[in-house]
Amino acid sequence: MIKIFIFGITGKIGKLIIKLIKINKNFIILGGINKMNLFFFKIKKYKNIFLNMKKNGVLIDFSDSFLIKEILLISIKYKLPLIIGTTGFNLLKLKIIKKASKNIPIIISYNMSIGINLINLIISNINIFLIKFNFDSYIIDIHHNKKKDIPSGTSLMLSSKIKKNNILSLRIKNIIGNHIIYIISNYEIIKIEHFVINRKIFILGILYSIFWILNKKKGCFSMYDVFF
Structure with missing residues (x-):
């Protein structure tokens, strides 16, 4: 079973991920946090969850671009693949993501349809x-x-x-x-x-991404790599 943790869990996409993943027996959501609470996020509180995710675990980020450093630190520390659907990154943050991908596999996409x-x-x-x-x-x-x-x-x-x-x-x-x-x-x-007539199309792309990234050791990828 694939274990999921969602940053931005109370957003539109976060809620939809929960709704659709709950009916899929291949996945289990171990936790999540909304973007407002990420200001006060303490890794220690979630340590056991992240340790439990080391085998077949994936982090999903649909929060806010200014939180990416903290999310990357977690992903690197626990060696967890990261799927980023957040937008609005400046060039500096894109460089930080690229650098982090030397240690972990990352999929970043502005549109997963x-x-x-x-x-x-x-x-x-x-x-x-x-x-x-x-x-x-x-x-x-x-x-x-x-x-x-x-x-x-x-x-x-x-x-x-x-x-x-x-x-x-x-x-x-x-x-x-x-x-x-x-x-x-x-x-x-x-x-x-x-x-787009239904946001579910983005979730379909996320599901493809989850299965695809589990076999990767490191690197920065796009949905082009996933689909084609």
């Missing part, structure tokens, strides 16, 4: 032709109005694969996530769109 990662794969493969035929690209990033990071981590991920692009971010009520890519020349327009 299968569809977005398929789009990421597609645009990675066609980018050379977009340059050759002088296409410009525009990414529209639409999310609910409680989302903190603007632009979204997903739009930045997609943007990194396309030369000559611009991002427009909109925050509109209850939209979970909608990304539209316009690829435009003087003579034609290509439109690629991804719309």
Whole structure:
């Protein structure tokens, strides 16, 4: 049985992980903590849980970017694989994550849905032709109005694969996530769109990640590695 500990357990994704993992006999949630209580987090209090997780244990982080140092310390100390779905990391924190991955396996992804990662794969493969035929690209990033990071981590991920692009971010009520890519020349327009209709798609990606990372010793990976 795979043992799970969740940072950000009371958030939208954290609650959904609990709901879906409870009905799966392959997993057991040994504990979790919400991001507010991480300010006062004491490793000693959870020591026995982390020791119990050394075999078939995985840490999952959907908390807040400013807490990543503490989470990495726990992961390294107890040699536990870490799946990071938190967004909003600056370059310094990304370097810290990369450095930590020399000791532990880490999956970091701004979007764990299968569809977005398929789009990421597609645009990675066609980018050379977009340059050759002088296409410009525009990414529209639409999310609910409680989302903190603007632009979204997903739009930045997609943007990194396309030369000559611009991002427009909109925050509109209850939209979970909608990304539209316009690829435009003087003579034609290509439109690629991804719309999330249920957050369960992110949990499916997390489940794939859990099974995949258990066999890894160290390294920094993405959902591209998991899916493809």
